[in-house]
Amino acid sequence: MRVPIHIIVNGEEYHLEVKPNRVLLDVLREDLGLIGTKKGCGLGKCGACTILLDGRPIHSCLLLAAQANRREITTIEGIAAEEPHPLQAAFVEKGAVQCGFCTPGMINAAKALLDANPDPDEAEIKLAIAGNLCRCTGYNQIVSAIQSCTPSTSDRPAAARGESNE
Amino acid sequence: MSELDRELDIVGKSYPQIDGMQKAMGKTKFVTDLVLPGMLYGRTLRSPYPHANIQNIDTSRARALTGVKAVVTYADTPGIKFGPRSEDWTIFAGDKARFYGDEVAAVAAIDEDTAEEALELIKVEYEALPFVTDPLEAMQPGAQLVHDDKPANIAAEFKVEAGDVDRAFDDSHIIYEERYYTNQVYQAYMEPMAALAEVDLSGRITLWTGTQIPNMMRMTYAKALGISPDNIRVIVPDYGGAFGAKMENNIHLVAAILAQKAQKPVKLVNTRHDDFIAGNPRVPMYIDIKLGATQAGVLTAKEVTVVGSAGARLVYSMVIVATACYRVDSLYRFQHVRSKGYTVYTNTVPTACFRGFGNSQMTFVLESALDMIADQLNMDPAELRIKNGIGPNETSIHGWKITSSGLKDCVIQATEKADWQKKRQQKEPLKGIGLACCNHVSGNRPFAREFDGGAGIVRVGRDGRVTVYHGESDMGQGQKTTFAQIAAERLGVPLEMVHVADVDTDISPFGLGSFATRGTLMGGNGVLAAAKDAFRQLAKIAAEILEARVEDIECRQGKFFVDGSPERSLPFREVAAQATFARHGAPVVGTGFYKPPTVLPDPDTKYGNISPAYPFACQIAEVEVDPNTGQVSVTNFVAAHDVGRAINPMATEGQIRGGITQGLGWTLMENMAYENGEIINPDFVDYIVPSALDVPDIKPILVEPVEPNGPYGAKGIGEPALNPTMAAITNAIYNATGVRVKKLPVSPEKLLSELKKKEAAD
């Protein structure tokens, strides 16, 4: 059997027919070609598949695609406008990106945090990304990149301030 | 003018990864993201027994399933025994499965769902056999043999002895003797192992995979498939981490066999479960250490016996055991050392490389032992290290030439930054501070017999676009950026003009790969040599136009000029265009190589010089112990690393922070647990790695003596970032509680039980 679903992904509407046993992650990657969302474990324990569902971070590997019906989805491909999102710029500039496999999920979690709480402290940042594993960076620079996008920081990277590198 | 004396524009500065924004935007195509037209999806059926005879495999029902395009077993392979260092592998288990997870069959189908469904339809008749998982038990008389031709399951032995060890022990004032155990841990890179294989009409195989050793892998696999290495092309797209694990693994060959059989491209991605049970985790080791010292704290003699578990086949475990046996001998001024190493087969997942390569296991043991010696002597552990630490221009007991050593500076700077003296003297209950040092290599001469250097190709096209080709591997550490910085520096162009190609064995140099902390030094020197060659060719054209001598031509910030007269300049692009036109379209291609001044160790004495440069480090951990639960929090961490001159300080610090975090995980929480030969925590539910909350603010210090053999003075950093971490933390726990942990990991439960024992004894 197939289930009709209507979802909005990164602002675009899709009417899809999905098998009930498929999870949202696979539909995004395989049917919509949105490979920025990664599959790290398939069991909701690594966070690489984190996307925003109605603005809230979730593990797309644990959500049946059918359950995303009538919901709004944002993936890493959808968070930049014409310029990279300030978090994307900050992650790059601060050395928060190494292999980059955790990065899309991590940035999505960070974006949801800042949308809900624009000026989080360090503990709140760490708690927000606790479900996103990174094996390369030791997290310090990820936390620092997110901090650099908060209003109370004196340490905003140039691109995050909307300035050029010159 | 030597490269080391040049004023630097780009090297030594912190640049973000040149491909960082691609990754942050989600645009990077990792191995698991690749799709080819008509591509099939593979899955592997694995043994559910640690040891079993395979009596029959019935694949008929799987083959009959709609959408299944190929089902393969041992019978579909050439049946050749092979291995990177041995001949104990087959592509699938033949008559016997030797570990829980051993490859038994595989399926290629139109989608992953169908492939997995087909696996469930394959019927295998097993006869379970007795098995052995512990290497000490495996060595006992009468133990179950993993391979019939290896008595006592001993796959390899290693011995080294120098000086007069027995006499030196007799002359020692104190001797510390203890058994330690380092457990099996998993690299837990975020992207599981994966391969995409395609076979052309001639039978030539193209393999897209995340591998640290694209070229060496090809040689191993050619043998396995009974074809010429030339008939295997390996392409390395971006991939999500490796930490030592992504070397040879049957997954690549299974993908190739499926592609051969199906005559279609096949992508095979390990599930995380597959990756846990059939990746290549760390070699667990029993280590007996005996260490002597004088009353004044001069180390007199060291003796170790190492028993490492190879698992069911040899990958690189015997080289890892050998490394554990004697690499630390060149950290201090040892004069009398004796080591024995046994690499032992067990019915467990084959073990191999993981950041540290045996040196991390032994560093944990040696640095724990040194802490106990310091304690007995009532000596500052930092002073003990400084007193014995090897210095620049010294030659170690095994002949290693220490061209630069910042070890002493590392100890001094780390202790200052951590406020060591004060914290050791004004100790608060249940809080502790501990220190550990390490050495390492930047390349390992005996790893490949033929050579150990590096090479590069630098292509400058008509538009001045620079492309660097190398044969190492960027697994996420930022190697592309390092190489781009080196090429940009030497050519005199802005970093944005330099691009670094993915490794493609049809095009790239025959590099050995990224392991042994060799990428920056070996690959970097290779790229530097190639950039010099390209520069010479361009300078010749520029000299003609500027009517000057070629040796007076300089280029900086994308402009050629005559040295001393920068006011008249030529854009780099124009010189590149002129060079291309003058050669009727041929691009400028610079090639070059680096031959390190290493000496292959003597087979008997092991005397030689295995690396052109040796990095050093001193790490300091601070902990708090909860006496009620045994839980340990690492509250502060200072890490001083002698990295030579850092090409990219931000990337170097990133390696340090990442290495320490992996070391922290190993020390406090990570463990592959076995029950009845089966790994019982093969997922991130029960294999716990550190989260953002578990890692303290890590304070890296870069100690930068200019290394004469390094590109622009650089040494490596990958592995030394982790080597001392385990002992730094356990020494801090000892300082906090008086409990010496001799088995990793320090689970809260284990520590609580030790705390109670200590309380009862006191």
Add this chain to the structure above:
Amino acid sequence: MRIRSFDYWEAPSLDKALTELEISGSDAKVIAGGTDLVLNMKKKKILPSRVISLHNLKELDFVRTQDSEVRIGALTRHADIAADPLLKTHLPILCEAVGLIGSWQIRNVGTIGGNICNASPAADSVPPLMVLGAQLIVASKTAEKKISLDSFFSGPGETVLETGQILKEIIIELPKQRSAGCYLKLRRRKAVDISLAGVAFQAETTTDERRLARVAIALGGVAPTPIRVPQAEAILTGLSVDEAMTKISDCARIAAQAASPIDDVRASASYRRTIVDVFLHQSAQKVLRKLKNGGGS
């Protein structure tokens, strides 16, 4: 990892869901957020032929007070409970415990009803709900009934829910007098882990605030189901706060004896038992101090 094929039906209302469930019988499985069910279907531990989704039933997604009761809809997500101002004021122990479930991603999808019905012995929401004396409203096509949470579980992964029944809401009577609670959870790292042992301690004073009118203790992860420990509760009930302070050790010892933990890859039985003792000390002390100092709510 493959999920075996199944039929899927999204319920437009609770009423229709109950009708459908009655027709489908025991082959059907109800899905709420799915964070446990999907994981178990991937691991092939649960293989339903039909899944009835309650995911979009807004009627079961609420927190409200009614007289002296708080009612929480079964489909209320953990993240919403953890952040609910009403609950944070009146039942902070619940908000804190639910905030410790999984990751933020899980808390944004997982529901309190799912956490209860999944019947994990280690479910973080259950010990606090137990000490708060939670009642469950269980609906079927024909009837609605109230079940005490204390008697809801029949074994690991098993509840007294019958075919055709759906957990609809959770009712908690607000403490009448000053009260305080504490939930402590043993984890292998500082965030995102299954509870290896959990202790919930709740106490409420008498009208004159001089004695402990009610003490409730519940344990998670140390028995086939989460359990209340009445023997331990009885030791402190009726005592003054100061007297109770002196009896914590006895109470903790008895609670630890009441636990029947198992050895597994996560922890040994004896360590779990020790931790019950330790956490009971810590939680009781925290709660009693709070009450003594005029804190609580």
